Amino acid sequence: MNYRKSKYFTTSNKRRIKYLYFNQKSQITVVFFHGFMSNMIGAKPIRIKKFCKKNKLNFLKFEYSGHGKSSGKFIEGNISKWTNDAKQLIVAKAKNKKLVFIGSSMGSWIALNLFFFFKNKIIGFIGIASAPEFLEKLMWKKFNNKIKKIIITKGIYYLQHANFVYPLTKQLILDGRKNKIFNKKINLNIPFTLFHGTNDKVVPLSFSRQVIKIFRSNKKKIIKIKNGDHSLSRKSDLNKICKELYTIIKNENFI
Secondary structure, eight states: OEEOOOEEEEOTTOOEEEEEEEEOOOSEEEEEEOOTTOOSOSHHHHHHHHHHHHTTOEEEEEOOTTSTTSSSOGGGOOHHHHHHHHHHHHHHHSTTSEEEEEEETHHHHHHHHHHHHHTTTEEEEEEESOOTTHIIIIIGGGSOHHHHHHHHHHSEEEEEETTEEEEEEHHHHHHHTTSOOTTOOBOOOSOEEEEEETTOSSSOHHHHHHHHTTBOOTTEEEEEETTOOSSOOSHHHHHHHHHHHHHHHHHTTOO
């Protein structure tokens, strides 16, 4: 077994992407996609890594450019660039492996973008508070005219939410419109499980209901977590996510 520490992968555009690849030489690699302005050291990837270690599965987590310890400025990033970061890294590290994608919030958007490239390798998907197209549906459409004008004229607006400041750029919003997901169909008959908290005040449950319609599979379902918030990082939440991951892999005869 090779328990590797975090390293850096250089993309074709010279972006240095921090990643951890947990190579146990299994047939399958579990790939974790983190959320918007997040990183790879949260409770979810840590718990999933432990699960993979216990069940002797490969595990890959990373940070998009402009996030965490990866190179680049956040304000220069967008969905297209972050999708490409993930694509190149997965090709390099899990080229000949079967894949299970786990996407958290924006991470689900990035993962879903990659379904059309890795479709012959993916054996399952878990979405956690999935938020495809959130830039348009949860931000732009809800902004007042003053905020929209600032973004259009100055190219950036600093959105304050709770204890965080989100720098939203014009190019980020425009790029998001090029990465629509809800108008697509994924024709794979593999397990698709979406977790969503009933107390998620960031991304409505309706998003998971829209995402599930993308999949033409008889193995799709939404699991609603009672009183769960957007992060779904309580011990009970993490146990449910890992239990579902185990079920997916066991049913596909990989455990």
